[in-house]
Every structure is written in structure tokens, then in C-alpha cells.
Amino acid sequence: MSGGAQPLPGTGALAVATRRLRRHPAALAGLALLALVLLPVLAAPLLSLPDPALTDPARRMLPPLAIGHLLGTDHLGRDLLARLLWGARTSIAVGALATLTAAAVGSVLGLAAAWGGRRLDGLLMRGVDVLMAFPYLLLALAIVAALGPGLANAMLAIAVANVPFFARAVRGTVLDIRHCDYIAAARLAGHGEPRIVLREVLPNLAPTLLLLMTTTLGWMVLETAGLSFLGLGAQPPAADLGSMLGEGREFLTTYPLVAVLPGLLILLLVVSINLLGDGLRDVLDPRWSPRRSFSAPAPADARLQSQLEGGASLLAVQDLGVRFAGAAGPVPAVAGVSFRLNAGECVAVVGESGCGKTLTALSLLGLLPEGASQVGSVRLAGRELMALDGAALRDLRGRRIAYVPQEPLTALDPLFRVGVQMDETLRAHGAGPAYTAAELIRMVGLDGVPGLMRRYPHEFSGGQRQRVAIALALAHGPDLLIADEATTALDVTVQREILALLRRLCDEQARALLFVSHDLALVAELCERVLVMYAGRIVEDAPAAALLHRPAHPYSAALLGATPELGRPDKPLAVLAGEPPAPGERVDGCRFAPRCPRAQRECRAVEPALDALGEHRLVRCLFPIQEAS
Amino acid sequence: MSEPLLALEAVSKTYGGGYRLWPFGHRAGFTAVAGVDLVIESGAAVGLVGESGSGKTTLARIAAGLLPASAGGLRWCGRALMQLSRAERAEYRRGVQYIFQNPMTALNPHRRVGAALDDTLQGLTRMDRARRRARIEEIGAQTGVGAALLGRFPHQLSGGQAQRVAIARALLGAPRLVILDEPVSALDVSLQAQILNLLADLRARHGLAYLFISHDLAVMERLCEQIHVMQAGRIVESGPRDVLLRRPEAPYTRRLLAAVPRIG
Ligand SMILES: Nc1ncnc2c1ncn2[C@@H]1O[C@H](COP(=O)(O)OP(=O)(O)OP(=O)(O)O)[C@@H](O)[C@H]1O
Ligand code: SF4
Ligand SMILES: [Mg+2]
Numbered sequence: 001m002s003g004g005a006q007p008l009p010g011t012g013a014l015a016v017a018t019r020r021l022r023r024h025p026a027a028l029a030g031l032a033l034l035a036l037v038l039l040p041v042l043a044a045p046l047l048s049l050p051d052p053a054l055t056d057p058a059r060r061m062l063p064p065l066a067i068g069h070l071l072g073t074d075h076l077g078r079d080l081l082a083r084l085l086w087g088a089r090t091s092i093a094v095g096a097l098a099t100l101t102a103a104a105v106g107s108v109l110g111l112a113a114a115w116g117g118r119r120l121d122g123l124l125m126r127g128v129d130v131l132m133a134f135p136y137l138l139l140a141l142a143i144v145a146a147l148g149p150g151l152a153n154a155m156l157a158i159a160v161a162n163v164p165f166f167a168r169a170v171r172g173t174v175l176d177i178r179h180c181d182y183i184a185a186a187r188l189a190g191h192g193e194p195r196i197v198l199r200e201v202l203p204n205l206a207p208t209l210l211l212l213m214t215t216t217l218g219w220m221v222l223e224t225a226g227l228s229f230l231g232l233g234a235q236p237p238a239a240d241l242g243s244m245l246g247e248g249r250e251f252l253t254t255y256p257l258v259a260v261l262p263g264l265l266i267l268l269l270v271v272s273i274n275l276l277g278d279g280l281r282d283v284l285d286p287r288w289s290p291r292r293s294f295s296a297p298a299p300a301d302a303r304l305q306s307q308l309e310g311g312a313s314l315l316a317v318q319d320l321g322v323r324f325a326g327a328a329g330p331v332p333a334v335a336g337v338s339f340r341l342n343a344g345e346c347v348a349v350v351g352e353s354g355c356g357k358t359l360t361a362l363s364l365l366g367l368l369p370e371g372a373s374q375v376g377s378v379r380l381a382g383r384e385l386m387a388l389d390g391a392a393l394r395d396l397r398g399r400r401i402a403y404v405p406q407e408p409l410t411a412l413d414p415l416f417r418v419g420v421q422m423d424e425t426l427r428a429h430g431a432g433p434a435y436t437a438a439e440l441i442r443m444v445g446l447d448g449v450p451g452l453m454r455r456y457p458h459e460f461s462g463g464q465r466q467r468v469a470i471a472l473a474l475a476h477g478p479d480l481l482i483a484d485e486a487t488t489a490l491d492v493t494v495q496r497e498i499l500a501l502l503r504r505l506c507d508e509q510a511r512a513l514l515f516v517s518h519d520l521a522l523v524a525e526l527c528e529r530v531l532v533m534y535a536g537r538i539v540e541d542a543p544a545a546a547l548l549h550r551p552a553h554p555y556s557a558a559l560l561g562a563t564p565e566l567g568r569p570d571k572p573l574a575v576l577a578g579e580p581p582a583p584g585e586r587v588d589g590c591r592f593a594p595r596c597p598r599a600q601r602e603c604r605a606v607e608p609a610l611d612a613l614g615e616h617r618l619v620r621c622l623f624p625i626q627e628a629s
Numbered sequence: 630m631s632e633p634l635l636a637l638e639a640v641s642k643t644y645g646g647g648y649r650l651w652p653f654g655h656r657a658g659f660t661a662v663a664g665v666d667l668v669i670e671s672g673a674a675v676g677l678v679g680e681s682g683s684g685k686t687t688l689a690r691i692a693a694g695l696l697p698a699s700a701g702g703l704r705w706c707g708r709a710l711m712q713l714s715r716a717e718r719a720e721y722r723r724g725v726q727y728i729f730q731n732p733m734t735a736l737n738p739h740r741r742v743g744a745a746l747d748d749t750l751q752g753l754t755r756m757d758r759a760r761r762r763a764r765i766e767e768i769g770a771q772t773g774v775g776a777a778l779l780g781r782f783p784h785q786l787s788g789g790q791a792q793r794v795a796i797a798r799a800l801l802g803a804p805r806l807v808i809l810d811e812p813v814s815a816l817d818v819s820l821q822a823q824i825l826n827l828l829a830d831l832r833a834r835h836g837l838a839y840l841f842i843s844h845d846l847a848v849m850e851r852l853c854e855q856i857h858v859m860q861a862g863r864i865v866e867s868g869p870r871d872v873l874l875r876r877p878e879a880p881y882t883r884r885l886l887a888a889v890p891r892i893g
Binding site: 180181182184185186187188189190191199200203204351352353354450459460461463464491492493494495496518519520521522524525548558559560562563564565566567569573574575576579 | 659729846
């Protein structure tokens with residue numbers, strides 16, 4: 001590798017996953033339980049246990065704690081503890097081997113299907129479909145019946161029965177990866193297919209595969225036990241947990257321990273592995289967050305309270321703050337954000353990336369990323385959202401507040417046709433949707449696209465995809481629409497249409513719109529008011545026209561100066577030197593001071609408050625640009 | 630040299646289509662690009678603007694050799710791609726690079742920036758380790774990809790940093806044509822200004838030709854001398870920047886200009 005720089009500490013995928021695992025109680029419980037079971041099982045050869053196959057008819061069915069037999073003996077006088085531990089070893093080994101085999105074969109098939117072109121894909125996937133059409137256990141049984149009973153054959157049968165599952169999952173993931181631009185970039189670098197698969201695809205496939213294997217392992221152990229229970233797996237004198245259970249069944253009334261103990265051990269194993277697997281799935285999913293961490297709202301003073309309740313505001317945000325857990329205490333990423341939004345009003349949030357626009361938008365939905373917590377008050381139609389629990393919030397989202405994301409691909413599942421996703425959204429929330437699918441499609445101007453409902457998300461152009469995402473957001477006729485850079489990827493004519501659509505939706509249905517964007521010219525056309533954010537704070541809150549023609553905050557002016565204008569190709573683009581301070585970075589006084597062309601000594605002393613400037617404007621600056629200049 | 634650097638001749642692209650087994654028959658495809666001719670002279674900056682789904686990206690990918698055309702073909706320095714010798718093909722491969730709209734998905738999430746840049750150089754050139762390292766440093770200095778960024782993974786980059794890495798990667802093999810597919814539309818205004826200035830600088834310094842795709846006419850006006858307007862898979866109007874933007878002829882071009890949000 002070139003360059004001598006060291007990686008940032010603790011930000012690698014593994015470190016993040018470990019940190020998140022520690023905060024997942026179910027996964028931790030699974031891990032602890034598994035360790036508890038595995039430890040004696042793995043240590044079995046060291047424990048100087050009696051030979052598990054040694055029969056001793058004189059010492060049959062001894063109760064637990066008998067001398068020399070901690071858990072007693074079975075119907076043939078064999079030591080139960082030894083049989084359990086050795087049996088568990090067999091079960092786990094067979095399950096693991098079956099998982100590995102199924103994963104290996106399934107991966108090769110899935111990879112070939114996804115990479116080998118449409119014809120090979122069709123052929124392989126039809127084959128997989130045929131296998132999947134059989135009930136799963138039936139398939140395994142048929143294979144054992146054909147090959148004859150025995151552990152090896154049972155292992156093979158289970159592996160084969162699971163191959164379709166792996167093949168499908170791997171194919172889906174690889175198709176996803178295949179459409180990523182870094183694959184095209186590797187082609188541009190002149191690399192051949194084998195190297196692209198090896199270097200670009202496999203590393204990105206690995207986490208998914210690992211996850212699939214962990215979540216399947218538990219079931220494979222259970223299936224092995226099942227086949228052995230039916231007498232198709234382990235043949236005496238060899239024993240696994242399943243065959244022990246099968247043998248013990250005959251003595252269920254006279255001496256239940258012989259059957260209960262292996263049953264219990266199977267249960268423990270499967271439950272702990274599955275808990276761990278499910279936990280891993282969450283931990284590796286970047287969208288998962290340990291807890292919806294809402295702190296209690298800060299008590300707003302009485303005057304403000306009545307103002308908030310009395311006004312006609314649809315949305316009232318007061319002193320909203322978003323904090324991340326940091327090594328040295330909470331790091332504020334958004335602080336002291338207050339604004340109101342009336343029904344039918346469109347308000348824009350602008351600012352450089354990293355200034356907290358998206359966090360502000362997400363916190364209104366209670367959808368903060370992992371490790372973030374929020375303070376302050378968010379009221380929708382007088383109802384305090386910060387006091388709601390997860391279920392109530394989930395119900396609110398989509399129904400009363402809807403979100404149109406920056407990247408439509410994050411709102412759309414690449415593996416499902418658009419029609420399927422549309423149906424699913426329309427059916428959510430129990431109550432009937434506000435519109436039918438056909439109405440929604442017409443509303444966003446997608447009628448006339450042939451075969452729309454049967455297409456997959458990647459078969460649309462960027463603009464079409466965003467329209468689909470907007471249609472999904474509108475399904476339940478929300479009161480408040482939050483659009484995060486929703487038209488950034490669209491060409492101007494479509495953008496104009498979508499803006500007109502959003503505007504119409506606001507005017508006709510008295511719907512409010514919070515429009516996050518970095519395009520000032522665009523914002524001026526759509527919105528009545530603009531909130532300019534810098535380093536997590538609102539620095540200017542002004543009517544759109546006033547902001548564009550007479551920006552008061554130096555930062556607003558800088559943003560305007562960096563915007564290219566049609567008809568002025570020689571306008572020098574004033575690049576704002578440097579970057580906004582990172583959350584938690586110490587800046588004395590005004591947080592814009594290090595980059596501000598108007599900064600004076602006073603600016604470094606104390607952070608300015610968001611004060612009124614004239615009648616309709618709020619500015620956080622000691623030396624705002626005055627009307628005259 | 631009088632031959633154009635890259636010429637697209639009657640290029641068409643149809644997605645889907647072909648025969649299928651069940652139900653048996655011919656399936657009509659979707660024609661994304663229909664018989665487009667486009668000439669890029671050495672050192673020229675050519676803009677391609679058009680509505681969503683008009684086939685700009687498809688055309689650009691064909692020009693970069695990332696996608697086979699269904700009909701028509703490319704000429705590199707006057708010679709049809711088919712007739713190029715091995716060495717000439719390698720030169721075409723190195724000579725045309727691409728910068729993607731979304732800088733984040735253009736970088737392999739599991740490779741550090743330095744390793745990714747090194748991979749590209751290994752693919753494009755026969756340089757040894759030391760020379761590759763020097764080259765990465767040289768281009769990195771021009772594109773603002775310092776040593777601190779080289780050790781990072783893509784998710785540790787901001788959007789602007791990631792796009793600078795993508796630009797650095799495209800320049801490593803000393804290309805003659807860089808295809809830019811909406812290179813700044815995912816960036817905020819201040820980063821956009823930074824990247825636009827950088828692109829103008831780099832073009833002057835290396836004598837690059839650009840094929841610049843954008844839906845932002847203001848951005849295009851700054852960077853391109855020649856503009857083509859695309860609609861429904863065809864080029865509906867072409868012309869020098871000033872003529873096309875001041876006196877648009879095609880109805881679609883007029884609509885496009887009318888739709889541009891203006892600060893004034
Ligand atoms: N794999 C595919 N299968 C079917 N149709 C496709 C596929 N890829 C693209 N298309 C279609 O081809 C047309 C052109 O797509 P392309 O991505 O080139 O548009 P674009 O002009 O770049 O649009 P945007 O500005 O939104 O990115 C679109 O109508 C799209 O739906
Ligand atoms: S307070 Fe001072 S430093 Fe801050 S924006 Fe105003 S003039 Fe600039
Ligand atoms: Mg495109």
C-alpha cells in the first residue's frame with residue numbers, strides 16, 4: 001500500500017461491530033449461553049469421563065450424583081454426562097460441517113448466477129427454484145433414503161437441502177455489489193474478471209456470508225438431531241444428541257432423564273446460536289440502533305409553552321439538540337435549534353454537508369443513527385413527540401410525517417419489484433392508505449412508464465427512482481413531509497416538476513414541507529422561509545427572497561458566493577476556505593469565526609445568540625451585513 | 630493532430646430485448662440511446678445535458694467502454710475500436726477515465742484509499758512499487774488527496790474528499806479524456822465550488838478533454854465550450870456554449886433553460 005498514513009483508530013468495521021455487540025443484550029445473552037454450553041463440550045476429552053459407549057447392565061438408570069456418574073447412567077448403564085458431551089460434539093460438528101458445505105456450494109452457485117450472465121443465471125436459479133419447491137425436510141429425507149442412513153449421509157442431505165437458501169442470498173448480494181460503481185472503476189483500471197471477483201466482490205460478500213452461516217448453524221444442528229432422532233443419522237454405538245433423544249423416548253415414562261437431558265441441550269444450543277446470529281445481523285446492519293434514546297424534554301418556560309400550544313403551528317421545535325456519545329462525554333452535533341412550521345408552509349434548511357441538516361430532519365422523526373440522543377421539544381399538532389415510545393413513533397412515521405431520503409436507493413429494496421414495495425407501503429399502518437397505487441404513480445408523473453410495477457429499482461434512472469420514493473412517502477397522506485435533498489439527483493426540468501408537485505401538495509392539502517437542500521437558488525423558488533445551518537446551529541432564519549438578495553449572516557453570503565449562476569460563467573466561485581468545525585471541536589466564540597471574513601476580536605469572546613434583525617429575520621452574528629452594504 | 634480523440638458513430642443501446650424461451654417469442658427491448666454521433670476533440674470540454682432517463686449515462690458508459698453498444702461504434706484517434714492493436718487498446722483503456730456521480734459507491738468499502746489507488750495504477754501501468762507510490766503522491770498533491778486520506782476507508786471520507794479521491798484515481802494513468810457523470814451534484818455548494826475550480830485547474834494543467842454530464846446548466850456553462858442536449862436517446866441540439874444558451878432552438882432546450890432556478 002502507498003502512503004504512510006495510519007488508519008484511524010477504532011473505526012474499522014470490526015471494531016464498530018464489537019462495540020455495538022456489547023450493547024445488544026440478546027446477542028450477549030446468546031453469546032454467554034453458548035459459551036456456557038460449549039465450554040464443557042469442548043473440554044470433554046480433558047475431563048477424564050468414563051467411556052460414553054461402555055455399557056454396564058448392573059448400573060442401569062442410576063440417578064444423578066451417583067458415585068462416578070455425575071448425571072447418572074442410561075438404560076444400558078452408560079455414563080449420561082459423557083454421552084451428552086460427546087453427543088453434543090458430534091451434533092455440533094455435523095451441523096457446522098453441513099453449514100460450511102452448504103455455504104461453499106451455495107456461494108459458488110450464487111456467484112456464478114449473478115456474475116455469469118443472464119442465461120446462466122436463469123438456468124441456475126430455475127434449478128434452485130425446483131429444489132426450493134420441495135418441502136425442506138422431505139428433501140433431506142429423500143436424500144438420506146437414497147444414500148442410506150448414517151451421519152455422513154445425514155450431513156450431506158442437510159447441506160444439499162440448504163444450498164438453495166445460500167445460493168439465493170449470495171446471488172442477491174452479489175447483484176447488489178455488481179451494480180456498484182467501484183466494480184466499473186475496477187474495469188476502467190483494466191483489471192480482469194477474476195481479480196475483480198477476488199478483490200472487489202468477495203470482501204464485500206464476506207460479512208453477509210458470515211451472518212448467513214451463523215443464523216443457519218442453529219437450524220442445522222436441530223436438523224441433524226431430527227434426522228438422528230428418526231434413526232437416519234448417527235448409528236449405534238455412535239451417538240449424537242438426536243439419536244440419544246430417540247433412544248430415550250422409550251423410557252420417557254420410566255426414566256425421563258435419558259430423553260430430557262439431550263432435548264434440553266439441543267434447545268440450549270439452538271436458542272443460543274440463534275440469539276447470537278440475530279444479534280449479529282443487527283450489529284452488522286448499519287441502520288440498527290441500540291435504543292431509541294430519547295431524553296426527557298427540557299422544561300420550556302410557561303410563556304413559550306402557551307405560545308407553542310396556542311399557535312396554529314403544525315410543527316414547533318424548541319431547543320432541539322442532538323448528541324453523540326463520545327469518549328470524553330456527549331458530543332453535541334446539533335444544538336439549540338428552534339423553529340416553527342405552519343400547515344401549508346414550506347421551509348428550507350440549507351448549509352454545507354456535516355452542518356446537521358439531516359440530523360435535524362431525522363430527529364423530527366425519531367430516527368437518529370446509532371449512539372445519538374436528542375434533547376429539547378418537538379411538537380406535532382400540539383403533541384410532544386419526544387414523549388412517545390417506539391411503537392407510537394413508528395405509527396406516526398409514514399402516516400403523519402413522511403420522509404423522502406437523499407438517496408432513493410436507501411428507501412427502495414433492490415431485491416423487490418417496485419410494485420411489491422408499493423403494495424407493502426400501502427398496506428402498512430392498518431388503516432386504508434390515502435391514495436391508490438395508480439393515483440400515486442400519476443401524482444409523481446410516472447404514469448406512462450412501461451412495466452413500471454414489474455421493474456426492479458436498478459432498472460430506473462435516478463430521476464425515476466426518486467419519483468418512486470416520493471410516491472411511497474405520499475402513500476398515507478402525511479401532514480408533514482420531510483425531504484432531504486430529494487431533488488438533488490434530478491435534472492432541472494424534472495426537478496421543477498417535482499418542486500411544483502411538492503408545492504401543490506402543500507397548498508392543496510395544507511401539508512407542511514421541510515426541504516433540506518444545498519441549492520440556494522432552488523430553495524428560493526420553493527420555500528417561503530430559509531433556515532441556514534452552520535456547525536449544528538441555525539445561524540440565519542429569514543424569508544427566502546430577503547436571504548438571497550440581502551444575506552445578513554456572513555455564512556449565508558459565503559454560500560451564495562459559491563453558487564454558480566447561469567449567464568455568469570466567469571463569476572469567480574468564492575471557495576470558503578477550510579471546513580466546518582467537527583461536532584465537539586472547541587471553537588471559542590462564534591463557531592464561524594475561523595472562516596469568517598468579517599470576524600473581529602469580539603467574535604472570539606462569546607458565541608452570539610440568534611437575535612432578531614428587523615422584523616422577519618433572526619441572525620446569529622455580532623456584525624451582520626446590514627441592508628445598506 | 631486532426632483526428633478527433635474519441636468519436637461515437639451512430640451509437641445505439643437497447644436494454645433487455647432478445648429471444649426468450651417461455652413464453653417463446655421476441656421481446657422488444659427499451660432503446661435508451663438511438664443513433665447518436667458525438668465527437669470529442671483532443672483537449673475539448675464537451676457538455677451533455679438532458680432530462681432524466683434520456684440516456685446520458687448510458688452513452689457515457691459506452692464511450693468509456695464500460696457498456697457494449699447494441700449498434701454503432703467508437704473511434705479512438707480516428708481508428709475503430711475493433712481495429713486497434715493490443716497496445717492501442719491498452720492506450721484507449723488508459724486514455725479514457727470516468728468519474729461517477731456518487732463518490733461513495735465508486736469506492737470499494739473494504740479497501741483503503743491508498744490501496745485502491747495503487748490497484749488502479751497496477752492495472753493501468755507496469756510501474757514498480759516505488760514509482761507507483763511517487764505517482765500517487767504527485768497526483769494526490771494536485772487533487773488534495775494527502776497522506777492522511779490514503780490510510781482511510783471510504784466511510785471515513787466526507788463526500789468532497791471521496792470525490793477528490795475519485796478524481797485522483799481517474800488521473801493516475803494520465804488519461805486524455807475524462808468522462809464526468811454529474812461529478813458535483815452529490816456535493817454541497819462550497820465543495821462543489823472547490824471541485825469545479827479543481828476540475829478547471831486540472832484541465833488546464835494536463836490538457837485534458839472532458840465529457841461533462843450534468844443537469845445543472847450553470848455548472849455546465851462554466852466548464853464546457855460545446856454543449857449537446859439529449860432527449861429520449863437522441864441529441865436534439867448541439868452548439869457552442871454561448872450560442873446554445875443564448876439562442877436555444879429546440880423546444881426542449883428552451884424548456885430546460887426556463888426551468889433553471891435563478892438567484893436574480
Ligand atoms: N438495466 C436496465 N434495464 C432496463 N432499463 C434501464 C436499465 N438501465 C437504464 N435503463 C433505462 O434507460 C434509460 C436511460 O437511463 P440513464 O441512466 O442513461 O439515464 P440518465 O439520462 O443518465 O438519467 P439521470 O439523469 O436520471 O441519471 C432510463 O429510462 C432507464 O429507465
Ligand atoms: S459573529 Fe463575527 S465571526 Fe461570527 S459570523 Fe458574525 S462577524 Fe463572523
Ligand atoms: Mg445518470
